[in-house]
Amino acid sequence: MIQVENIRKEFELTKKQQKENNTKDKVALAVDDVSFECQPGRIFSLLGPNGAGKTTTLRMLAGILKPTSGSIRINGIDIQKNPNEAKKDIGFLTGSTGLYERLTANEIIEYFSKLYGVSREDYEERKENLYTLLGMHDFQDKRIGRLSTGMKQKVSIARTMIHDPKVVIFDEPTSGLDVITAENIIKLISDCKTQGKTVIFSSHIMSEVDLLCDDLAIIHKGTIVHRSSMHEFRENMQTNSLTAEFIRVINENN
Amino acid sequence: MIFTIFKKELKDTLRDRRTIIAMIVVPVLVFPILLALSTTVTKYFDDKQKEEVLKIAVVSEATDNQFTQRLSAIPDSLGPKDLIFRQDTVGLKKEISIDSIQLAFIIPASFDQDQDSNLQSTIQVYHKGVNLGNKDRVKDYLAIIENTLLQERFERLNLDKQLIDPIDDQYIDISSKKEVIGKIAGGFLPYLFIIFGFIGCMYPAIDLFTGEKERKTLETLLTTPVPRWKILIGKMMVISLSGIAAAVFALVGMFAGLRLFNIVNIPGLSAVIDGILTPQFILGLLVLLLPLTIFFAGIIIPATIYAKSFKEAQSVLTPVNFIILLPAFVGMLPNIELDYTTAFIPIVNIVLATKEIVAGTIDPILLVISYLVMVAVAAISVLFSYKRFGKESNIIS
Numbered sequence: 280m281i282q283v284e285n286i287r288k289e290f291e292l293t294k295k296q297q298k299e300n301n302t303k304d305k306v307a308l309a310v311d312d313v314s315f316e317c318q319p320g321r322i323f324s325l326l327g328p329n330g331a332g333k334t335t336t337l338r339m340l341a342g343i344l345k346p347t348s349g350s351i352r353i354n355g356i357d358i359q360k361n362p363n364e365a366k367k368d369i370g371f372l373t374g375s376t377g378l379y380e381r382l383t384a385n386e387i388i389e390y391f392s393k394l395y396g397v398s399r400e401d402y403e404e405r406k407e408n409l410y411t412l413l414g415m416h417d418f419q420d421k422r423i424g425r426l427s428t429g430m431k432q433k434v435s436i437a438r439t440m441i442h443d444p445k446v447v448i449f450d451e452p453t454s455g456l457d458v459i460t461a462e463n464i465i466k467l468i469s470d471c472k473t474q475g476k477t478v479i480f481s482s483h484i485m486s487e488v489d490l491l492c493d494d495l496a497i498i499h500k501g502t503i504v505h506r507s508s509m510h511e512f513r514e515n516m517q518t519n520s521l522t523a524e525f526i527r528v529i530n531e532n533n
Numbered sequence: 534m535i536f537t538i539f540k541k542e543l544k545d546t547l548r549d550r551r552t553i554i555a556m557i558v559v560p561v562l563v564f565p566i567l568l569a570l571s572t573t574v575t576k577y578f579d580d581k582q583k584e585e586v587l588k589i590a591v592v593s594e595a596t597d598n599q600f601t602q603r604l605s606a607i608p609d610s611l612g613p614k615d616l617i618f619r620q621d622t623v624g625l626k627k628e629i630s631i632d633s634i635q636l637a638f639i640i641p642a643s644f645d646q647d648q649d650s651n652l653q654s655t656i657q658v659y660h661k662g663v664n665l666g667n668k669d670r671v672k673d674y675l676a677i678i679e680n681t682l683l684q685e686r687f688e689r690l691n692l693d694k695q696l697i698d699p700i701d702d703q704y705i706d707i708s709s710k711k712e713v714i715g716k717i718a719g720g721f722l723p724y725l726f727i728i729f730g731f732i733g734c735m736y737p738a739i740d741l742f743t744g745e746k747e748r749k750t751l752e753t754l755l756t757t758p759v760p761r762w763k764i765l766i767g768k769m770m771v772i773s774l775s776g777i778a779a780a781v782f783a784l785v786g787m788f789a790g791l792r793l794f795n796i797v798n799i800p801g802l803s804a805v806i807d808g809i810l811t812p813q814f815i816l817g818l819l820v821l822l823l824p825l826t827i828f829f830a831g832i833i834i835p836a837t838i839y840a841k842s843f844k845e846a847q848s849v850l851t852p853v854n855f856i857i858l859l860p861a862f863v864g865m866l867p868n869i870e871l872d873y874t875t876a877f878i879p880i881v882n883i884v885l886a887t888k889e890i891v892a893g894t895i896d897p898i899l900l901v902i903s904y905l906v907m908v909a910v911a912a913i914s915v916l917f918s919y920k921r922f923g924k925e926s927n928i929i930s
Contacts, residue, residue: 290926291926341756342756343752343756345925363758363760366756366757371756373749373752376749376752377748377749377750377753379545379748379750381545382544382548386541386544390537390541391757393534393537394538394754394759395757396758438753
């Protein structure tokens with residue numbers, strides 16, 4: 280479960296950034312008073328246009344960034360107070376995730392299992408299951424630099440899931456991927472729901488949202504402008520498509 | 534957990550061709566290649582110079598004056614020569630400038646008379662200054678001729694040579710060969726450590742920090758339940774080890790070049806090197822290198838964390854490399870020794886201590902002070918790196 284209460288994130292601006300943004304403000308507000316809850320066994324989608332604050336929010340949930348104020352609880356653990364304890368339960372995958380090009384798939388998966396403190400027995404079992412599920416046996420000993428984008432994405436998925444996280448965060452996971460590779464991600468998100476995991480993913484591809492989402496929040500200029508279940512969102516639509524409705528909500532709050 | 538990170542980063546680093554070149558290949562090969570090249574080239578030009586037949590014009594009214602006779606008598610073992618006799622200097626300067634003649638002696642008509650009267654004769658030598666070796670050969674010829682003429686004067690006047698040479702100076706060197714070589718090599722070794730220690734740290738540091746940012750792997754690493762300080766220390770251990778390795782490989786390369794390939798032919802050098810390269814000496818150097826490379830890692834890491842690309846990191850670090858080299862110059866300066874002042878100056882103290890260790894004249898108290906000062910500075914640099922690594926704006930691109 281993810282509980283987000285009134286989080287706010289400010290970034291200090293350097294003089295160069297102030298000049299570039301044509302502002303005299305010393306800080307930029309990326310996320311302002313954002314609250315929501317993600318339940319286990321449900322998929323929560325964070326929607327928003329580019330620069331809305333989706334990635335910053337998800338990075339705070341993953342413990343990469345610290346909120347300026349507010350609180351985030353992962354399965355009841357306050358991530359600011361016990362970041363390393365909370366992170367044990369989190370799996371984090373983005374569309375732009377990089378992998379160590381000079382290591383093999385096996386070496387990367389083993390490395391991350393050790394970083395998450397996974398026992399040898401669990402590691403072997405989970406690795407076998409993931410490799411079978413994703414069809415990774417053939418390229419497990421190949422260096423990442425020699426793999427195709429699709430193969431790399433499979434390694435990223437295995438890396439994200441090797442510690443069997445209870446909470447999985449996907450930040451635009453299919454961005455830049457072809458449909459075949461994106462399908463692996465869609466299936467992974469769907470499987471996570473079946474396994475009772477808490478899933479949050481950000482996207483601006485409405486077809487994915489339509490396919491997967493149980494709950495959603497729309498973020499725009501750092502604030503939540505809409506929050507409901509997917510069912511309610513569909514019920515109250517004032518336009519004839521999800522994309523049109525998304526644009527309408529954004530424009531309404533401009 | 535630190536060891537897990539260390540092991541992975543080491544494996545990753547050892548598979549990076551750029552790091553391997555900076556850490557092993559260049560340090561091992563640079564000295565043997567430089568020494569071999571410099572000695573071969575020097576020998577080639579020396580030999581060429583010695584074998585070159587110099588065309589020397591002797592300008593004199595008489596071809597059988599005493600000077601010409603003595604010049605002709607100088608054996609070819611001191612350099613072959615071809616004497617050309619001239620009555621005047623017309624066109625001589627031009628011939629020398631186009632190198633058809635290399636040298637010219639202008640002998641005054643009164644030469645024989647002056648010598649017989651025990652007077653001084655002025656001999657002009659035309660030469661082309663850019664041909665450095667030619668002037669040296671002239672000096673050798675003139676020294677021989679002058680010495681012969683002087684000897685003849687003494688005999689003629691029935692005088693003893695001691696009359697104009699009241700002091701017979703005899704130098705007795707009581708320093709051991711080890712000390713002499715130690716002072717020379719000791720000033721040079723810190724250069725080796727600083728240059729290669731720094732470069733050895735630089736490339737892995739750029740790869741492990743800036744590279745991780747560029748390749749977008751750092752973000753994933755920061756989502757793991759590993760405290761940032763452990764990630765930093767794991768990476769820093771690899772960077773320092775790489776710096777030590779580069780310095781040691783450079784040392785190995787230098788000694789291998791000197792000893793195994795016998796590039797520099799100094800009698801007794803092998804025995805002196807054996808005397809210097811004791812297990813205690815090597816251990817002492819490694820102990821000194823440790824805080825030095827940690828310090829390097831500590832100042833390099835913040836720059837690599839800040840930089841957004843490999844190129845940016847390299848351009849930030851190149852001037853730092855030059856600044857770090859400055860203290861190494863101190864090691865080459867005469868009369869600057871390790872004392873209770875210099876022992877407190879970071880890097881300079883390590884440079885001077887290395888010099889003393891090689892010469893075998895190190896004061897243990899000063900060594901301990903130098904070491905503690907360097908450890909303290911290294912610790913501060915690590916803390917600085919930690920602060921930078923903890924800054925969000927530095928780690929997220």
